[in-house]
Amino acid sequence: MNAIEVTGLSKHYGNSRGIIDVNLEVKEGEVFGFIGPNGAGKSTTIRTLLNLIHAEKGEARIFGLDCFAQSRKIKEQVGYLPSEVHYYDDMKVRELLKYSSGYYKKDCSERIDQLCTALELNVDKKLEELSFGNKKKVGIVQALLHQPRLLILDEPTSGLDPLMQNKFFEILREENRKGVTIFFSSHILTEVQRMCDRVAIIKEGRILKTESIDTLRSTTYKRIKIEFVKLENTAFEGFPGVVDRTDSENGMEFLYNGPIEAIVKKLYEYELRNLWVEEPQLEEIFMHYYQ
Amino acid sequence: MLLYKREIIRNGKSTMLWTAILLLYNISMLLLYPSMTGAMKDKMNLMLQAFPKEMIIAMGLDKVSITELLGFYNTYCYLLVTILGGIFAMLQGISVLSKEEDEKTIEFLLSKPITRNRIIFEKVSAVLTNILILNIVVSMISYVAIELVSSEAYSLKALLLLFLGPVLMQVTFAAVGLLISIFIVKARINIPVGVGIVLGLYFISILATVSEKADFLKYVTPFKYVDGADIINSKAIEPVYLAIMTAVTLACTFITRLIYNKKDIVA
Numbered sequence: 007m008n009a010i011e012v013t014g015l016s017k018h019y020g021n022s023r024g025i026i027d028v029n030l031e032v033k034e035g036e037v038f039g040f041i042g043p044n045g046a047g048k049s050t051t052i053r054t055l056l057n058l059i060h061a062e063k064g065e066a067r068i069f070g071l072d073c074f075a076q077s078r079k080i081k082e083q084v085g086y087l088p089s090e091v092h093y094y095d096d097m098k099v100r101e102l103l104k105y106s107s108g109y110y111k112k113d114c115s116e117r118i119d120q121l122c123t124a125l126e127l128n129v130d131k132k133l134e135e136l137s138f139g140n141k142k143k144v145g146i147v148q149a150l151l152h153q154p155r156l157l158i159l160d161e162p163t164s165g166l167d168p169l170m171q172n173k174f175f176e177i178l179r180e181e182n183r184k185g186v187t188i189f190f191s192s193h194i195l196t197e198v199q200r201m202c203d204r205v206a207i208i209k210e211g212r213i214l215k216t217e218s219i220d221t222l223r224s225t226t227y228k229r230i231k232i233e234f235v236k237l238e239n240t241a242f243e244g245f246p247g248v249v250d251r252t253d254s255e256n257g258m259e260f261l262y263n264g265p266i267e268a269i270v271k272k273l274y275e276y277e278l279r280n281l282w283v284e285e286p287q288l289e290e291i292f293m294h295y296y297q
Numbered sequence: 298m299l300l301y302k303r304e305i306i307r308n309g310k311s312t313m314l315w316t317a318i319l320l321l322y323n324i325s326m327l328l329l330y331p332s333m334t335g336a337m338k339d340k341m342n343l344m345l346q347a348f349p350k351e352m353i354i355a356m357g358l359d360k361v362s363i364t365e366l367l368g369f370y371n372t373y374c375y376l377l378v379t380i381l382g383g384i385f386a387m388l389q390g391i392s393v394l395s396k397e398e399d400e401k402t403i404e405f406l407l408s409k410p411i412t413r414n415r416i417i418f419e420k421v422s423a424v425l426t427n428i429l430i431l432n433i434v435v436s437m438i439s440y441v442a443i444e445l446v447s448s449e450a451y452s453l454k455a456l457l458l459l460f461l462g463p464v465l466m467q468v469t470f471a472a473v474g475l476l477i478s479i480f481i482v483k484a485r486i487n488i489p490v491g492v493g494i495v496l497g498l499y500f501i502s503i504l505a506t507v508s509e510k511a512d513f514l515k516y517v518t519p520f521k522y523v524d525g526a527d528i529i530n531s532k533a534i535e536p537v538y539l540a541i542m543t544a545v546t547l548a549c550t551f552i553t554r555l556i557y558n559k560k561d562i563v564a
Contacts, residue, residue, distance in 0.1 A: 019563075058407055059561040078410045086408040092401035096307065108299045109409035148405070 007070055009034045009156050009187035010055065015064035017050055024050040026211045028064070032189055034155075037182055039202035039219070040191040047211040048191040049089060052160050056086060068156060082110065085149035089161035089191075091141045095134035099144055102133060103151060110152040121147045124173060139165040146174060156187045163197055175200060227291050230269070231259040233280040241276055245269075249294060261290055300406075300416060304393065304423030312427045315385045319378060319435045326373040327442040330366065334448070338364045355503050357526030366443065366451045370459065371525035378435065378463050379520060380499055386428055386467030387491040390474025393420045394557065398482045403562050413558050421475070421550065428467045436460035455532045462523030462534055469519050469542045470495060472549035479556050516541065 010032035017024035025047040032038040042048055053059045055066055057077035066073035068080045093102055099122075107114035122129055125143045133141065142165040149157060157178070163171045178201060182188055192198050198205055199219065206216040234241075234257055242248050247264025256279075262269055273281065333341065341364055345353065353359050361368035394417070397403040406416065443456065474491050481487040502520035504511045515521040522538035 019561075053562070056408055058404065059563065060559065078412050081408060081410040084408070088404050088408075090401070091405075093405060094307075094400075094402055105299070105303065106405075106409070109411060 007034055008032060008067075009036070009069060010038075010189060011065075011067040011070075012051070012055070013065050015051065015054060015061050015066055017054060017059060017061045023047075023211045024059075025054070025208075028208070028211075028213055030206055030213065030216070032187060034069075034187050035182070035185050036204065037178075037188045037190065037202045039198035039205035040189065040208065041193065041195060041198050041205055042191075042208035043193055046208045048193075048208060049160055050211075051208070052086075052158055052189075052191060055158065056081070056084070082152075083155045085152065085154035085157045087142075087145045087149040087157070087159045087162050089164065091138075091145040093133045093141065093144060095132070098130060098132050099127065099136070100129040102144065103129070103147060106148040107151050112152055114151040114153075117151050117153065118147060121150055121177070124177060125170065137165075139167065139170065142166055143170070146177075150177070150181070154186065156189065157181065158189045160191045161193070162190065163192070163194065171197075226263055226266070227286045227294070228262045228266075228269075229259065229282075229284040229286040229290065230262050231257065231280075231282040231284070232273070232276075232278060233257040235277040235279050238276055242272065245272060250290070261286060261294065263294070298419060298422075300411065300419040301423050301426075304420055305426060308389070308423065308427055312430055315381070316431045316434050319381055319431070320438055322377055323374045323435060323439045324442050327370070327439065327446050329373075330369050330446045331448070333364050333369060351507050355507050357506070357524065360526035361529050366447050366449060367455055367459070367529045368526075370439075370443065370456075371529060374439065375459055375463075375525040379466060379523065379525075380495070382431065382463045382467050383470050383495045383499075383519070384492055385431060386424075386470040387474045387495050388488060389424045389427055390471030391478045391487050391491040392474075392484060393424050393478070394475065394553075395478035395482045395487060396484065398562065399484050407562060414554065417550075417554055417557060424471050424475075425468065428464065428471060432460065432464045432467070452529070452532055455529045458528045458532065458534060459525060462525075462528055465534070465539070465542050466519045466523045469522075469546050472546040472553075475553045476549040479553055479560070 008031055010030060012028055012030040015028040016026050028047070028051055030051075040048055040051070050059065054061050055068065055073050057073055060074065069083060071080050073080060097105070103114075103118050107118065121127075125146060127140065127143045127147065131140075133144070136144065146162070149159070163174065166174060178188055188201070190198065190201060202219055204216065204218050207214045237256055239253070241258070242251065242260065247262050247269070248260045249263070251258060251260040345358060345363065356372060358368070358372065361371055363369055363372050397406055407413075440456070440460075473494070477491060477494075478487055481490060498518040499520050501514050502518040502524070505514035505518065505521055506524075519542065522542055523534060528534060
C-alpha cells in the first residue's frame with residue numbers, strides 16, 4: 007500500500023495560485039523528499055494532506071484513507087512538524103507534550119523522555135521562554151511521541167544548529183529503519199540528499215519531476231572551474247550545455263551538461279593554468295530545473 | 298474531553314476575576330440597601346421626583362420602586378450584571394475558536410486526531426460552563442446577601458428570573474461572538490468589535506425604552522429581552538424573547554459549525 011497518494015490536487019487562494027494538478031505517490035517505508043523554493047506550494051500540499059485547507063479538485067489518500075473524509079483516523083497514524091512552530095505560551099514543555107499525547111490515548115511518557123534526552127530539551131521550561139530552535143525541538147518530540155507510521159515534516163531543520171540537525175537525522179533514520187515513512191519538504195538540497203530515497207520537485211505549484219535521488223545525481227552535470235594563463239573572456243560563450251557561467255579575475259566557472267568529449271576538446275583550445283571538474287551539488291542541478 | 302479541560306484551565310483565572318468583580322460589586326451595593334428605610338426612603342422618592350421623566354423611564358423606575366428590594370437590585374446590581382456579564386460572554390464566545398488561529402496554535406491542534414466538530418463542541422461546552430460558573434456563583438451569593446438585608450417580602454420567582462435572564466442573554470451573546478470570530482480572527486480587532494456590539498445594544502435598549510417611536514428596537518437588543526423592570530412586574534420572560542434568544546443561539550452555532558468545517562486554516 008502507498009503511504010501517500012495524491013492525484014490531480016489543485017488549490018487556489020482567491021486569485022492567487024496555490025497548487026495545480028499535483029500528483030504524488032509515496033511508498034510505505036520510503037523517505038520521500040519534496041523540494042522547491044519558498045512559495046512553490048510545498049506547505050499548501052502538506053496542509054491539504056492534513057485537511058487544514060480544502061482542495062478544489064483532486065484526491066488525496068494516506069494509508070488508503072481519504073484525507074478529507076477520514077482525517078481524524080489518518081492523524082492517529084501521522085506525526086506532523088510544521089515549518090513554523092507555535093505553541094501555548096502558558097504551558098511548560100512537559101505539559102504540552104502530555105497534552106499532545108492525550109490526543110492519542112496512549113502512554114507516551116517513556117518515548118517523550120527518550121526524545122527529550124536525545125534532543126537535550128529542558129521539559130521544565132515555559133514555552134514562551136524557548137528560543138525558536140528549542141521550540142522546533144518541542145515540535146519534533148510532539149510529532150514523534152505517539153510512534154506514528156508516517157512523518158510529515160515541513161522544512162524540519164530550520165532553526166536547528168548543525169549538531170542538532172545531525173541528531174535529528176539520526177532519529178529519523180532510526181524511525182525509518184522501524185518502517186516509518188517520512189515525507190520531508192525542504193528547500194535545502196543537501197538535507198534531502200542526506201536523507202531521501204526519492205524526490206519530487208515542485209515549482210510554481212506544479213510538480214516538475216519525481217525521481218530517485220540516484221537518477222537525479224547521476225545526470226551528466228559537471229561543475230567546471232577554469233583558470234586561464236591568458237584571460238579569455240569570450241571562451242565558452244554560446245557553447246552547447248554550458249549554463250550558470252560566472253567570470254572571475256582570471257578564469258570562469260560554469261555548470262556543464264553534455265558529452266564530456268565535446269567539452270574536453272573545447273578545453274584543449276585554451277592555455278589553462280588550472281582546471282577543476284567537480285560533481286555538482288544537488289542544489290545546482292535543482293537550480294537548473296528552474297531556468 | 299481533553300480540549301474541554303484545557304479550555305476550562307486556560308480561562309479559569311479570567312472567569313474567577315469576572316466573577317469576583319461582579320460578586321464584590323453586588324454585595325457592596327446590597328449592603329447599602331438597609332439604609333433605604335424610613336426617612337431615607339422618603340428623601341429618595343422626593344429626589345427621584347425631581348429627575349427628568351425620560352431618565353426615570355430609562356432606569357425602569359416608572360415600573361419599579363428603587364426603595365423596594367427587587368427594584369433596588371434591578372437599579373444597582375442587575376444593570377451591571379447584564380452589561381458586564383454580556384461583555385464577559387461575548388469575549389468568551391469571540392475568542393474561544395479564534396484564539397487558536399490568532400496565536401497560530403490551530404495547526405498543532407488540527408494535526409491531532411480530533412474533528413473540527415469535536416473542537417467546536419468541546420470549546421462551546423467550556424464557554425457554557427464558564428458562563429454557568431459565573432452566574433451560579435454570583436446568583437447564589439447575591440441571594441444570601443439579599444436574604445440578609447431584606448426586611449420585607451419579595452417575589453422569589455421574580456428574583457430567580459432575574460438570575461436566569463442574564464444567563465440566557467449571555468449565552469446569546471456568546472453564540473453571536475462565536476459567529477463573529479469565524480470572520481474576524483485577530484484578537485486586536487474582534488475584541489473591540491465584540492465589546493462595541495454589547496455596549497451598542499445596551500444603548501439601543503435605552504432608546505427602545507425611552508422613545509415610543511423606537512419601540513420596535515426592543516426586538517433587536519437582548520437587553521430588552523431580559524429587562525429587569527419587566528421581569529419584576531410580570532414575573533416572566535416573554536415567550537417571544539425566549540424564542541428569539543433560542544433561535545439566534547442555535548442559528549449562530551449552526552452557521553459557525555458549517556463555515557468552520559469548510560474553512561481553510563492558513564496559520
